[in-house]
Amino acid sequence: MTRTDSPPAWFERTQLTTFLDYVRDTARAKCEGLSPEDARRAPLPGSPLMTVAGLINHLSWVEYYWFEVAFLGGEDEGPWTDEDPDREMRIAVDMPLADVLSQYEARTVRYRELVASHDLDTRAEQPRRDGRHPDLRWILLHLIEETSRHNGHLDVIREIVDGTTGI
8 A cells, every 4th residue: 555645736625635545544554464353452451442443443434424424414324322422443343354444445435526526615514513514624634633643543552462563
């Protein structure tokens, strides 16, 4: 896999989408060569849901929420519930990592097309808790931040479970 954080052109949209693809690709790269058992291991005693599979599934569902629910205004059909708000992380340990990655990639393809077809100033259909409607630009920045933060978690987990560093 080739990753780059250098956009092919210095336009705002290209910069944002290049960075989002870069952090997505980084998350996927952190899964390469990982055994099925290690993908499900939660090595941090205080974080029993923090697994590689759980984090990738979380990233996939976070994108689903921000694009399908918040931006487009669709029904929230995510796996979470009021009783189990982190269910997307819990159910991932029962899924093959290849399936989790495949779902993430399929969503990535769809959302690249969605972003390409909307102006960055387009407002989300659903408001945030404060009543304001973020624009697509803010959603992209938020997803870059969210994915980057979880890439740090993936670094730590990967090093603990099998000693791999430097991805």
